[in-house]
Amino acid sequence: MDKAISGLSAVISAALLFSATAHASGGHPAIIKQVTDRGLKVVSSFKAVGGMTGYVLDSQGSPVTMYVTGDGEHAFVGTLIDKNGTNLSAPRVQKLFTDAKNQQAWGKLENSHWIQDGDPNAETVVYAFVDPNCPYCHRFRTAALPWLKAGKVQIRHIVVGVLASDSVAKASTILGSKKPHGAYIKNFETFRSGGIVPIHHASERGKALVDANNELMSELGVTATPGIYYKDGSGNVRMRLGLPPESELNRIMNP
Structure with a gap:
């Protein structure tokens, strides 16, 4: 069972037993209020099969799907599948939660404290949360060097201090340097x-500056470095935690 769902069992149980046809504020059935009162947030709703209404909820940064019957009397939390075993919930979560969250993150990344790496006029822009002590961050830039040198990609390194006892001091030295890019390259x-x-x-x-970057990393739920944000060929913002394999690196650098 999904961890986010299993961790919510106690929270949701009251809602599943609750019966009411009244509607709460915002046009949602009152049964939804039983859940939101316990800390979950409604991200979006959609028409589901069988006359049900589906809800994508935010539980401390993790998505949860909930389905309410047409009469508003009952609800269940979990994954909805069809007779062929196709996951009907996943596309909704991807579009209404993950994609929307990543799109909102892009603007916050633009306004963070980052170091320009590569041609600033390069069309492909990649943001990466990096720690000065992170070996995978080092390997990521090493792998990206051909694209950087060719002027095809610019990487905006959002330097954080999260891995080791001296990470904050190193990251602060880099961002506080008179020439941050030079300090980054030296590291x-x-x-x-x-x-x-x-x-x-x-x-x-x-x-x-490092404290602000650390706070943004936490706010966005980025739990590993490098934490990479990029746009795919359709302009959708994607996020990748950790060092991408070669095939994925090619997609990131050649959207």
């Missing part, structure tokens, strides 16, 4: 020998 080139050495005055200047 990249000396990574295998320990990376950049924290400098107190630069670290003091950059600390607030």
